[in-house]
Structures are given as C-alpha cells and as structure tokens.
Amino acid sequence: MKIAMIGTGYVGLVSGVCFSDFGHHVVCVDQDQTKIDKLQAGQVPIFEPGLDVLMAKNVEAGRLSFTRDLASALEGADAIFIAVGTPTRRGDGHADLTYVFAAAEEIAKTAKDYAVIVTKSTVPVGTNRKVHEVVKAANPDLDFDVASNPEFLREGAAIEDFMKPDRVVVGVETERAAKVMEDIYRPLYLRDFPILTTDLESAEMIKYAANAFLATKITFINEIAALCEKTGADIKKVSKGVGLDGRIGNKFLHAGPGYGGSCFPKDTKALARIGQDVASPMAITETVIRVNEEVKHRLVEKLRDVCGNSFKDKTVAVLGVTFKPNTDDMRDAPSLTLVPAMVGGGAKVRLVDPQGYREGQDLLPGCDWLDDPYEAAKGADLVVILTEWNEFRALDLSRLAGVMSAPKMADFRNVYDPSDAKAAGFEAYVSVGRSDYGV
Numbered sequence: 001m002k003i004a005m006i007g008t009g010y011v012g013l014v015s016g017v018c019f020s021d022f023g024h025h026v027v028c029v030d031q032d033q034t035k036i037d038k039l040q041a042g043q044v045p046i047f048e049p050g051l052d053v054l055m056a057k058n059v060e061a062g063r064l065s066f067t068r069d070l071a072s073a074l075e076g077a078d079a080i081f082i083a084v085g086t087p088t089r090r091g092d093g094h095a096d097l098t099y100v101f102a103a104a105e106e107i108a109k110t111a112k113d114y115a116v117i118v119t120k121s122t123v124p125v126g127t128n129r130k131v132h133e134v135v136k137a138a139n140p141d142l143d144f145d146v147a148s149n150p151e152f153l154r155e156g157a158a159i160e161d162f163m164k165p166d167r168v169v170v171g172v173e174t175e176r177a178a179k180v181m182e183d184i185y186r187p188l189y190l191r192d193f194p195i196l197t198t199d200l201e202s203a204e205m206i207k208y209a210a211n212a213f214l215a216t217k218i219t220f221i222n223e224i225a226a227l228c229e230k231t232g233a234d235i236k237k238v239s240k241g242v243g244l245d246g247r248i249g250n251k252f253l254h255a256g257p258g259y260g261g262s263c264f265p266k267d268t269k270a271l272a273r274i275g276q277d278v279a280s281p282m283a284i285t286e287t288v289i290r291v292n293e294e295v296k297h298r299l300v301e302k303l304r305d306v307c308g309n310s311f312k313d314k315t316v317a318v319l320g321v322t323f324k325p326n327t328d329d330m331r332d333a334p335s336l337t338l339v340p341a342m343v344g345g346g347a348k349v350r351l352v353d354p355q356g357y358r359e360g361q362d363l364l365p366g367c368d369w370l371d372d373p374y375e376a377a378k379g380a381d382l383v384v385i386l387t388e389w390n391e392f393r394a395l396d397l398s399r400l401a402g403v404m405s406a407p408k409m410a411d412f413r414n415v416y417d418p419s420d421a422k423a424a425g426f427e428a429y430v431s432v433g434r435s436d437y438g439v
C-alpha cells in the first residue's frame with residue numbers, strides 16, 4: 001500500500017513511521033520546511049521513546065520519506081491521512097478545524113486518482129461528512145471516499161499503543177473504503193488485534209467518549225482522594241480495592257494533580273461544546289472539566305500549608321514539570337498552575353525534568369533549571385514531586401532530606417510511603433488522598 005500522511009506532528013509522525021514499519025510505503029508531508037529539513041536529516045522533532053530508531057530503520061529500507069511537496073506525496077496513494085492539529089478554538093471551546101478543512105481542500109485540488117481520505121485528527125461528530133463536502137466542492141470529478149480513523153496513542157507509549165492496540169476503530173461510508181483500511185491494518189488484524197468498522201459518526205464519537213470516560217475516571221478518583229484525606233482512608237488502598245472489580249478495572253485510577261496533556265483537556269472541552277450545540281448537555285463531562293481545575297487549586301493550597309501558610313522567601317525544588325513521564329509535552333501540565341502560584345507568592349523555585357526544559361523555560365519564567373534532584377534540593381525548604389519520571393521514583397530519601405534546610409516533601413504522585421519519608425528525616429510530608437504529617 002502507498003500512504004500519504006499530511007501533518008508531521010505527534011500523531012502524524014508516529015502513525016507514518018509505524019505504517020512504514022508494517023511494510024507500507026509512506027510519504028509524510030508538512031508545510032513547515034524546517035521540520036521537513038530536520039526529518040530528512042534523520043532528526044526526530046518530538047521526544048517519543050523508540051521513534052528515532054524505528055524512523056531510521058524504515059527510511060533506510062526506503063519505505064519512509066518526508067517532503068513539502070503534496071503532489072509527489074499523493075501520487076499513487078491508496079490512502080491519504082489527515083493528521084493535522086485540532087486545537088481548542090479561542091473563545092468557544094470548539095475544536096478548531098481550520099487545518100483539517102484546509103488539508104482536505106489541498107488534497108482535492110492535488111489528487112488525481114481514487115484514494116481514501118482518512119481523518120486521524122480528533123474531530124467532532126459530523127466532520128468527516130464535511131470533509132467529504134469540502135473535497136467534492138473543490139474537485140467534483142475526483143473519485144474518493146472518506147474514512148475516520150481516530151488514534152488512541154498515549155504519549156511516551158505511542159509505538160507500543162500503535163503496534164499492540166486494544167482496538168483499531170475505522171469509520172467508513174463505502175465497502176471500497178473499508179477494504180482499503182482493512183489492507184492498511186492487515187498486519188494487526190492477522191495478529192488478532194480487533195478492528196472495529198463502523199459508520200463515520202460512531203467512529204468520531206468513540207474517540208471523544210473514550211477520552212471523556214478516562215478523564216472522568218481520573219477525576220472521580222481525585223475527588224475520592226480528597227475525601228480520603230478528610231476521612232482517614234488511604235487512596236492507594238481504595239484504588240486497589242475498587243480496581244480489582246473487573247467491571248471497573250485498575251487502570252486510570254491513580255490519584256494525582258489532575259489530568260493534563262494534548263488530549264483529555266481539549267477533547268473534554270470539545271465534547272461539552274458538542275453537547276451544548278445539539279441541546280444534549282454533557283453534564284458529567286462539564287463537571288469533570290471544572291473539578292480537574294479545582295484539583296490543581298486544592299494542591300496549591302496544600303503547598304501553601306506545608307510551607308507554613310506562605311510561599312514568601314521559601315526555596316522549593318520541583319521534580320517533574322511535563323504533564324506525565326516520558327514526554328517533553330507541557331500542554332495543560334499541572335506544573336503550569338502550581339509553579340506560577342509558588343513563584344507569584346514569593347518562592348524561589350528550582351525545576352528538574354529530564355525533558356521539560358525545552359518548552360518549560362518559556363512557560364515557567366522566573367525559575368532556575370537544574371539537572372540533579374539532590375542539587376536542586378540543596379538548602380531547599382520543600383521538594384515537590386509533580387511528574388512520576390523513573391528518575392524520581394527511587395530517590396535516596398535520607399540523602400535528599402540531608403541536603404535540605406528544613407526537609408519537607410509534597411509527593412503529588414504518591415510515589416513514596418509516608419512512613420519512609422518520616423524515617424528518612426522529612427519533618428513534613430503531604431501527598432494526595434493519604435494521611436499527611438507535619439502540617
């Protein structure tokens with residue numbers, strides 16, 4: 001099969017590289033010349049474990065290439081994937097589809113032969129029909145179908161998720177398109193990974209419903225965590241006990257500083273907007289969005305408490321600023337709320353993150369960046385764990401406490417045990433949904 005991938009952002013690049021690894025010929029297109037130059041030089045513009053090796057392998061094998069030239073990319077393509085951004089539109093919370101429709105129009109004007117135009121970007125229900133209309137209007141003679149093929153990749157585990165998915169969802173309107181999509185995903189289908197073929201609207205809805213459900217699960221457990229703190233229950237034990245119920249499942253039940261990232265915040269907002277537009281309110285999703293914001297503000301207050309009711313002149317070492325480990329992505333990261341609150345309150349904040357520096361230095365001004373947690377903690381009043389990078393999961397707590405001036409810890413990913421923190425010499429320890437001490 002020959003595939004053209006429009007957009008070399010996170011989704012486009014990972015999907016393009018993985019499709020080429022299936023044995024397909026993939027040409028990735030982007031308007032951004034610097035990005036294409038980098039990719040052609042073998043550099044991966046995003047941080048995703050394993051992507052560089054897989055990309056190099058398939059470029060070497062002659063199955064994967066990068067270009068700015070749409071016409072050459074579309075030549076002979078069986079499928080043209082649209083994987084451009086759909087950011088939240090300023091003002092109304094809708095997904096901004098400008099890039100999707102612009103790509104559809106470009107494809108319509110450039111393509112010559114039959115191809116399936118597949119939307120991989122997350123788009124509101126009904127968008128694929130609009131893509132069909134846009135293409136038809138721009139080139140009435142073109143023979144094409146549209147298909148919806150939402151992605152379920154987690155950053156940091158994207159290749160694994162692509163190669164071993166829980167399911168592949170494909171929304172189509174014709175048998176012919178279904179056959180092309182089946183051929184593209186044959187390597188997965190042959191290994192018994194389920195491919196669910198639906199109509200266009202259902203495929204679009206599955207993506208939003210799945211993400212909103214997962215965001216709800218996290219938010220629910222965060223709310224239970226707050227209740228645990230008031231009642232003396234331990235959220236880690238509660239999550240375990242609840243998750244052992246097979247109907248609920250143990251995943252996405254880790255309490256923390258609220259969900260962030262490129263998908264959950266954006267998709268929950270878009271779903272809520274869709275509900276408002278068609279007068280079918282998404283009350284649960286709307287509440288999840290609000291409660292997730294409140295989680296961060298609740299934790300700011302916990303930080304203030306552990307600092308003795310004021311951040312003024314406190315030195316704080318924050319471990320982890322990305323929204324989760326194994327990514328350099330800072331989008332909607334809890335650090336963007338917590339760190340400015342401390343800086344604004346007069347704290348001197350030192351940041352440590354294996355990948356966060358590139359984006360974080362602009363987003364978190366007024367902070368010092370260090371490479372080593374112990375260095376950052378030297379003479380500090382408080383250590384805050386905000387992202388559970390492996391680097392922060394096995395710290396020598398006694399050594400850490402030993403270099404601090406008044407050792408206190410806010411462990412907002414519940415990485416450590418309060419009794420271990422106490423034994424190591426921390427005079428105060430706060431976390432999420434467990435008994436704090438020293439405050």
Ligand code: UDX
Pocket residue numbers: 151152153154155156211214218251252253254255256257258259260261262263264323324
């Ligand atoms: C998510 C979906 O998992 C993926 O299917 C979709 O395609 C894109 O959005 P991603 O945003 O990369 O992936 O990260 P994920 O691992 O799902 O975590 C999202 C957020 O939830 C992070 O901020 C994470 O810290 C938080 N989270 C996750 C929790 O707080 N607790 C959990 O138990 C799980």
